[in-house]
Amino acid sequence: MKPITTITSTSVPLMKENIDTDQLIPKQFLKNILKVGYGKNLFYDWRYTAPNQPNPDFILNKPERQGANILVTGDNFGCGSSREHAVWALKDYGFQVVIAGGYSDIFYMNSTKNGLLAIILPEDQREFLAAAPSDAEITVDLPNQEVRYAGKAFHFDIDPLWKHKFVNGLDDIAITMQYEDQINAYEAAIPNFD
């Protein structure tokens, strides 16, 4: 995984509560063999009025909102089915950070497994960020645990374990391989009956 330290980018505000994984990526797009390619169907039901017919009113389709890496959204984000594809779709679209009021447990765990930084901020601060114009850049500073915009700095909390993982670009496998000596020792002691 790529390390995440400081990300400065424009943003997309989508201030709805309880956005579930079915909205993030509907089940007809799950049958695949890749972790990539889901981005074009992110928020499918809102984003398209018919197949290949983008809904011009939906914020993700606005020309001035293209290329943003930060999603600012509501509470209980990523609830519903446990599909890991929801995180894959957000990442594939280009989001590196989500700022919400809260997350479902499974979505949060999946975000840590896939290098998507999921930040929790209170509503007033999110509203402030959501009002940022389309060309305004927001800075997410993970080492200092701060979101900075328009002269303000909002502190966020993150478990030291996940922070360590993100800042060093470690995935679960890399973390586990820190225990390689123990795994080797374990394997050496496995009884053999052949």
Next chain:
Amino acid sequence: MSQTMFDKIWDRHVITGKVGDPQLIYVDLHLLHEVTSPQAFEGLRENNRKVRRTDKSFATMDHNVPTKDIYNVKDAISKKQIDTLGKNAKEFGIRLAGMGHEDQGIIHVIGPQLGLTQPGMVVVCGDSHTATHGAFGAIAFGIGTSEVEHVLATQTIWQTKPKTMGIHVHGKMPHGIFAKDIIMGIIAREGVAFGTGYAAEFYGDTIKAMSMEERMTLCNMAIEGGAKMGSVQPDQTTFDYVAGRKYAPKHMDKAIDYWKQFYTDDDSAFDKVIDFDVSDLAPFVTWGTNPGMAVPVDQPFPEIKNDDDQKAYDYVGLKPGEKAPDIPIEFAFFGSCTNGRLSDLKIAADVLKGHHIAPQVTALVVPGSRTIKEKAEELGIDKIFKDAGCDWREPGCSACLGMNPDQVPAGVHCASTSNRNFQGRQGAGSRTHLASPAMVAYAAINGHFVDIRKEGVTE
């Protein structure tokens, strides 16, 4: 303090971490199939990683297999998943029982059949019915795709230790009652979530008397009661089953000495114990859209108590007060990792011998593996099914789930030996009624369920 079999196997596999936190657990056997593995291999490739222990990994193709003509995969995505596993297995050096291979079959059928599944092991697979392997006195559970990648790369998995539940099953199984009825009866009584957060162990005189294939049926459906793992402690029946199989230990005596340490000391070691008496058990049939919506064959379907019940009745087109014999059966499915083994096919064939299925019924018989198919053909079982008007197929998951061409048409009631009766599980709009193989065989003949306690059934 006394310990359960589960505690003992778990403790032996901990690499780091303490109880209560996620612990790093060593995996002895990693089973793979074509649906949940492609992204995991892709992840390895992206990060330039290898499979740590190819000798502890084994793959097959089962979910997407067209059982009529296995080499003719019409669905583009099915074909892609199958081809991708073939390529991945080759590139990463994993043993594969691919299309047409002599060992091919449903992953949870071939693991035990090949002697890969052994007592005292930790077994994982990207599939919730991995619980099946617990029948050998193993810790066996399903994992997600990121975890598949993690196990491939590290041969370990982070897990928080679950609590343990003892399920004490006792009494003599009445005539016409099978392992399937026991697990369906437990889930009907306790609900589909009673096992959530627990590793379950089945024990008691009924379990002791069971064959390995019956124990597998039982553990297979532990997940339908919410328990990620179901198990039975290993005994002579287990050792005899494993001995001599393709990947069984060569020095069985040494292996058995080792396996014998994994016994539950006494039932005070469980965090929770439930009791289930089988002596008056009736054959069970599901009426609704989850495995807990089940009743004994002679009992009426329940009143509508909530929205879920209402939705289920609307979906299946049945009414409270009706009974299983009132369901108009037009499809019968014999197969799956629950009841697709040789003993299951024998039981169904015994019922069908000399009979013909009802004219309105379509029946599919899908052996759980190629080996089972061949053995059944040696015994002439295929002929009994064919003479009865059933379709005899190649091994695979088939109509257990609507992912391959074998699907139950919308609105059609299917008597099924599989494990899940969810909405659309066997095909869009399909109406599934789970039951034992003998019950399904009688339903196929009659076009409706009958109380098989009154009929001749070989057990």
